[in-house]
Amino acid sequence: GENVEQHPSTLSVQEGDSAVIKCTYSDSASNYFPWYKQELGKRPQLIIDIRSNVGEKKDQRIAVTLNKTAKHFSLHITETQPEDSAVYFCAATRHQFYFGTGTSLTVIP
């Protein structure tokens, strides 16, 4: 089956700086890559996603890039704000979703 690895497990940045979270996957057939944000005690919520036929997607301060050849994809958050502090999960899927182990992001005011 698919194996998704996510790095780093924790990340601290100063407010206004950028944050980058990276994921790798093993199954070249995976074709959909969502990113979820989970605040403490709450449900994961989709923040951005990308399909295998696209290399990059941007939504305001958030962007995702995908390198199919290398089988890795990354989440980029620019101009970070304290409310960006949360756990972020990546996932890779063709049918079943396979999640990374999460990155705890702390934005320091």
Place this chain on the structure above:
Amino acid sequence: DGGITQSPKYLFRKEGQNVTLSCEQNLNHDAMYWYRQDPGQGLRLIYYSQIVNDFQKGDIAEGYSVSREKKESFPLTVTSAQKNPTAFYLCASRRLAGGPSDTQYFGPGTRLTVL
């Protein structure tokens, strides 16, 4: 997300008891999923169902059971055979037609504690 509900929000169980967690969705989604989340860990798949009256084991199905008698409902029973059931349980659903509908949406979760 508001179309997926889970109950109860908090659940306490004595050792040896079976408990059932409810998950309902009104999004007309085909597939439903149950995940377990432990502190500092990712989401681990327990069971999933793509159509009514059919379901498949995920990575950690031992000690759990499910049913899918209706499209909108996918209850999870945590049996006494599950040795360490204290965790946060998340239900999710997804339409299978492709396109933006590939996205999986989560319910608010149930926090189960064994006393």
